[in-house]
Amino acid sequence: MAELFAPIEPYEHGLLDVGDGNRIYWETSGNPEGKAALCVHGGPGSGGRRGSRRMFDPEIYRIVVFDQRGCGESRPHASDPGVSLDANTTDHLIADMERLREHLNIERWLLHGGSWGSTLILAYAERYPERVREVVIVGVTMTRPQETGWLYRGVGRLLPGPWEAFRDALPEADRGGNLVAAYNQLLNSPDDATRYKAARDWCAWEDAVIAHEVLGHPGSYSDRADDALMAFARICAHYFANDAWIEDGRLLRDAHRLAGIPAVLIHGRLDLGSPLTTAWELSKAWPDAELKVIDDSGHTGSRAMRDATLEAIARFSTSGR
Secondary structure (H helix, E strand, O other): OOOOOOOOOOOEEEEEEEEOOEEEEEEEEEOOOOEEEEEEOOOOOOOOOHHHHHHOOOOOEEEEEEOOOOOOOOEOOOOOOOOOOOOOOHHHHHHHHHHHHHHOOOOOEEEEEOOHHHHHHHHHHHHOHHHEEEEEEEOOOOOOHHHHHHHHOHHHHOOHHHHHHHHHOOOHHHOOOOHHHHHHHHOOOOOHHHHHHHHHHHHHHHHHHHHOOOOOOOOOOOOOOHHHHHHHHHHHHHHHHOHHHOOOOHHHHHHHHHOOOOEEEEEEOOOOOOOOHHHHHHHHHOOOEEEEEEOOOOOOOOHHHHHHHHHHHHHHHHOOO
16 A cells, blocks of 8 residues: 655745735745646635645655635635635636746646646646646546536435535525525625624535545534635635636536646545546546546545555656656
8 A cells, every 4th residue: 555755844935926916825845856746725715735745755746735815824815704706716726826837937747636626727737738747636526517516406315404404504585596606695794693604504514425425524624713614615605606717518628638648537436526427527538537436435535545646646756857
């Protein structure tokens, strides 16, 4: 079995001014002269997981971690209701990634991430294919309306109790419509109590989906500080209520732009929130991508999923340096 690398600390970090009053936090660790790899976090709004550094051999890789707009250590923070999210869209995040690449004087990099990070990786790679060496995705999503509809309504057929609690936390007039849009409204309420209740109710549903996976555990989303909880829920609802500003089907339709970029797509067969269909469709549209289905894993992962990820990153460690 593959093992994570020993914990390391960044040798450089900072806040990069990306415009619109936003500064995104970034850090680099590992080998300053090594092969560049960017870790793209999920959520949206989760913040970059510092433990992701341990997936990479620090003797080989120059590991870049960053927090997307409004979350983590980036500023301003979306937990503040006075912080507008108008300049927080997929296009803004793509531009931030490219600005960060230029700031760090990186010619091309490997992209690694999953869940929402998968969508952002695909959107960036299709915009800037010449800047991407390889891709390793764990938990494939494209944030299409059908995927969002499944996560916030369809999968409720399997979890009727928690889903009814998620629905019934909304005003009665909103329960039959677009639940994500209704939550988006509540999460931008001027009333503190209304916002925080909506954030807790949102995360309780996310937790329910994860906790009912075979290897899932409760509290995956709710077990975070109030500010991080609010930023996560507010940014998620903002993106999903707007279909991430990505035309339905565009990422799959434009997968031909990824030709020549080697990739490994790793997906859990038991993923309740993001069914395997999306990964399967993308692998068929992207001939250079290898799909690895992990039989014992859901969205939260497993030892086998971790091993597959470590193997994919190690495989790319000697290519294109």
